Amino acid sequence: xxxxxxxxxxxxxxxxxxxxxxxxxxxxxxxVLFLLRTPPSYYEYNGFTLGTYCRIYVxxxxxxxxxxxxxxxxxxxxxxxxxxxxxxxxxLSKINVSQDWVDLDEETFVLLDAALKFxxxxxxxxxxxxxxxxHLWGFDRLDxxxxxxxxxxxxxxxxxxxGYKNILLDRQKRRAKLLNGIHIDxxxxxxxxxxxxxxxxxxxxxxxxxxxxxxxxxxxxIGPKFGSRPWVIGIRDPDDTNECVGYLYLDSGAxxxxxxxxxxxxxxxxxxxxxxxxxxxxxxxxIKSATVVASTAVTADALSxxxxxxxxxxxxxxxxxxxxxxxxxxxxxxxRNIRKSPSLSVYEADR
Amino acid sequence: MKRTGNLFRIWDIAILVVIFSTVAxxxxxxTYGEGSGYIEVSVxxxxxxxxxxxxxxxxxxxxKRLLSVVKDGxxxxxxxxxxxxxxxxxxxxxxxxxxxxxxxNKVVVKFVHTNESVDVMTW
Numbered sequence: 001x002x003x004x005x006x007x008x009x010x011x012x013x014x015x016x017x018x019x020x021x022x023x024x025x026x027x028x029x030x031x032v033l034f035l036l037r038t039p040p041s042y043y044e045y046n047g048f049t050l051g052t053y054c055r056i057y058v059x060x061x062x063x064x065x066x067x068x069x070x071x072x073x074x075x076x077x078x079x080x081x082x083x084x085x086x087x088x089x090x091x092l093s094k095i096n097v098s099q100d101w102v103d104l105d106e107e108t109f110v111l112l113d114a115a116l117k118f119x120x121x122x123x124x125x126x127x128x129x130x131x132x133x134x135h136l137w138g139f140d141r142l143d144x145x146x147x148x149x150x151x152x153x154x155x156x157x158x159x160x161x162x163g164y165k166n167i168l169l170d171r172q173k174r175r176a177k178l179l180n181g182i183h184i185d186x187x188x189x190x191x192x193x194x195x196x197x198x199x200x201x202x203x204x205x206x207x208x209x210x211x212x213x214x215x216x217x218x219x220x221x222i223g224p225k226f227g228s229r230p231w232v233i234g235i236r237d238p239d240d241t242n243e244c245v246g247y248l249y250l251d252s253g254a255x256x257x258x259x260x261x262x263x264x265x266x267x268x269x270x271x272x273x274x275x276x277x278x279x280x281x282x283x284x285x286x287i288k289s290a291t292v293v294a295s296t297a298v299t300a301d302a303l304s305x306x307x308x309x310x311x312x313x314x315x316x317x318x319x320x321x322x323x324x325x326x327x328x329x330x331x332x333x334x335x336r337n338i339r340k341s342p343s344l345s346v347y348e349a350d351r
Numbered sequence: 352m353k354r355t356g357n358l359f360r361i362w363d364i365a366i367l368v369v370i371f372s373t374v375a376x377x378x379x380x381x382t383y384g385e386g387s388g389y390i391e392v393s394v395x396x397x398x399x400x401x402x403x404x405x406x407x408x409x410x411x412x413x414x415k416r417l418l419s420v421v422k423d424g425x426x427x428x429x430x431x432x433x434x435x436x437x438x439x440x441x442x443x444x445x446x447x448x449x450x451x452x453x454x455x456n457k458v459v460v461k462f463v464h465t466n467e468s469v470d471v472m473t474w
Contacts, residue, residue: 014363025370047396048457053450055471143455144435217474225470236474241442242449244469257473263454265436291473 040226042211045069049077050191051084051142052216056198062206071205072198072213079194083111083186085131086140096131096183101175109174112167114298115189119164121325122306127278129166131183132158139263139274140185147265149272155281162278192256192301195220199297217257218304220297224251238288238332245332246291248347254297258308259289275308286312286334292327293347303327315339388447388464390427392420395457410458417456427462429453448472 043065045056054076056069083092095102104112115128134140136158138147150158166179178184186193195213202209202222210223212231225231230251234244238259248255260283264273277284290307294300303325307318311331319329319341328344389403394412400420402408408420418432418439426444429451439453439460447464450472 021367021370045396046393046459048454052454053452053457053459057471144438147436212471214471217472219471219473231470232468234469234472236472241445241451244472247469248473255473259474261438262474263436263438289474 040210041065043069045073047073047077049073050080050194050215051187052191054216055214056211057213058202058209058211058222060202060206060209062208068202068205068209072202075198075201076194076213076215079190079197082108083190085183085185085187092184092186095176095178098178101170101173101177103173103175106174109169109176111186111189111193112176112184113169114193115186115302116164116167116169118189118299118302118306122303122310124164124278125306125309126188126302127162127164128184128186128189129162129164129178129182130276130278131185132161132181133276133281134185134187134274135183137272137274137276139276144263147272149267159281162281188305189298189302191215191218192254192296192298195254195297195301216262217259218254218297218301219250219256220254221250221252235291235330236289239336245289245338246330246348248293249349250293250347253293253295254300255291255293256297256300256304257289257291258304260287261289275305277309284309284312287315288332288334288336290318290332291330292322293344294327296326299326303329307331311339388425388462390420390422391461391463393459393461410456417458418453420460427451427460429458429460432456 040059040061042057042059047054054073056072058069058072059065060068081087082090084090085092085096087093091108118126119128136150136154161181163182166182168177168179195215195218198213199220199222210225210227212219212221219233221231230249233248233250233255235246235248235257237243237245238261258275260271260273260275262274264271273283275284276282287308290304290311292300292304292307294303303322307322307329311318311333315331315333318331319339322329323341323343328341328347330344331339333339389401391398392400392408392410394410399410400408405422405424410417410420419430421428421430425446428444429439432439432453434453434455439451442451445451445462447462448467448469449462451460
């Protein structure tokens with residue numbers, strides 16, 4: 001090859017190389033700019049209601065995200081006040097103190113009906129009539145004053161005044177009556193109901209809004225992350241706040257966890273927590289945490305309580321049968337064994 | 352200038368180095384620039400403290416001390432809480448992304464970290 005030809009070839013090669021380098025830089029920059037483009041702006045609202053810490057994380061392009069978050073918190077707080085058994089002015093207190101039929105508004109009737117449906121479904125493992133027992137243990141007070149281990153005789157007496165079959169609902173006249181001096185406590189379902197309500201409101205205001213609402217570890221997805229990605233949800237390790245026993249990827253639906261570490265006290269080395277077994281009147285044993293994924297928060301909330309109560313007695317039933325009712329379960333038992341519904345795997349893979 | 356016959360001249364190499372360094376710095380800036388964590392303490396939903404500095408921070412509302420927050424590097428914990436059951440203290444230390452909640456005092460201590468792999472925890 002002549003020297004001049006070699007020089008032309010070299011120059012050509014250089015131009016091609018420069019073109020390649022410049023093109024690569026331009027493409028890389030465009031890719032980075034695309035990936036790092038400004039995502040929808042999320043507004044985070046933190047507050048205390050429903051007897052716990054609540055976090056609202058929403059984004060809307062239709063209305064101001066902050067206004068939406070405040071609107072949702074107002075709704076959470078409204079439901080808390082309406083069904084707070086400790087507030088004598090609440091709707092629930094008025095039902096509890098009455099010895100006769102009480103006319104119900106539509107919302108309360110639907111909520112009580114749902115509570116009874118879950119009680120029947122779980123054969124009483126979820127029971128909204130444990131108000132007397134919860135009060136006896138002192139778990140009804142958020143200030144944590146007066147918690148104690150009651151005498152067995154006190155528990156026996158309190159158990160006489162429990163049982164979901166003591167709630168009578170009159171569908172025609174939309175009213176309720178409580179028998180045998182029972183007291184309703186909706187702590188195992190009201191949070192879930194409130195989360196579903198704020199989901200409905202958010203979607204009425206802006207069908208395209210996204211985000212999630214959390215109330216004491218129960219989570220209702222409002223819409224996918226940035227409109228297209230699932231939210232990554234860690235399931236807390238009951239023995240280590242910093243660790244997770246699993247991860248869920250949800251772009252819709254809800255998840256709730258019941259754990260023995262939420263409210264508890266220790267006497268003589270024994271941990272007494274707030275999830276009571278309706279059969280014994282004592283804290284349910286055998287399970288450290290029960291997590292349930294469902295399409296609605298009310299289902300996840302009620303079934304997580306029932307899963308916690310039943311899981312220590314018959315975990316196979318819980319993980320295999322609850323999915324038929326729409327709840328996909330992960331249990332962590334007292335020996336740290338993890339039991340899962342096979343159907344839960346759908347939510348454990350990043351899609 | 353005399354052609355050397357090589358593919359690159361010294362200035363070509365220098366320009367290439369500058370281009371690749373710039374791109375690398377751009378990536379690093381966006382990947383790690385927001386990574387530093389800080390703690391955020393709120394009482395009844397209102398943020399009362401936000402800091403990345405280590406130290407012991409008493410949380411006082413209306414002249415009443417509720418608890419103290421201790422930040423030590425990548426860990427934060429609560430001590431000397433006035434709540435009866437001390438569940439917030441028993442939670443021990445949490446790292447980036449962790450949250451400590453004191454329900455009776457309505458205090459939330461969050462270790463905020465912008466590169467969290469988990470969006471929210473169920474507990």
